């Protein structure tokens with residue numbers, strides 16, 4: 001392929017192969033050095049912003065409310081096996097349901113959110129103060145938080161490394177970072193999709209409801225954490241809300257993981273501590 005005018009966000013190298021090339025001018029590239037997968041060029045910020053307006057959140061706040069509460073309870077239960085009731089920052093807090101639940105369980109809470117619709121909703125409807133914008137502009141002092149969470153946020157960011165460095169700065173020493181992202185190596189789901197739809201599962205389409213700029217594996221996530229000053233404690237399956245058929249397919253991958261250690265399930269949940 002002709003040279004690409006960018007460098008890898010994870011390792012800084014600039015040799016890539018094309019993973020997908022059917023939605024010009026966008027392509028999905030894979031770094032030949034560290035295997036990070038990402039969209040290039042990024043859709044512009046205005047295009048990204050329209051994806052996170054009232055329509056994006058309506059289902060979550062209305063139809064899916066009860067299911068989502070159970071999802072947040074599951075995630076918080078796991079987190080509370082390691083830490084309890086300290087100062088927690090949720091980066092990209094969305095509709096604020098996770099923060100509300102954490103607050104009810106005695107956590108001191110803070111949130112950031114890129115979408116002004118969601119930030120206003122959380123501030124006004126739930127009474128939780130949320131910083132609207134990028135985490136670097138929030139002005140949090142260093143060593144501010146015991147726990148930082150990012151639930152399916154990292155894949156939407158244009159510069160994940162810069163975010164992780166800022167989180168390292170504002171976390172207390174030995175503070176806990178919890179990240180959930182889709183898994184680019186969800187091979188069982190990819191095979192099921194190919195069988196059912198007779199075409200491969202795409203990583204990017206400019207018309208997707210959610211634009212994922214980056215696609216992580218357990219290996220690239222580990223490298224990100226190592227490069228930004230974290231020790232990875234655990235990478236396990238993350239369970240979001242999805243259709244019954246997808247849940248069934250994923251459960252095969254989860255069983256395989258518990259039998260073999262192979263991380264080919266749908267989403268990764270990562271626990272790391274600040275060194």
Ligand SMILES: [Zn+2]
Nearest residue numbers: 008011031034
């Ligand atoms: Zn790389």
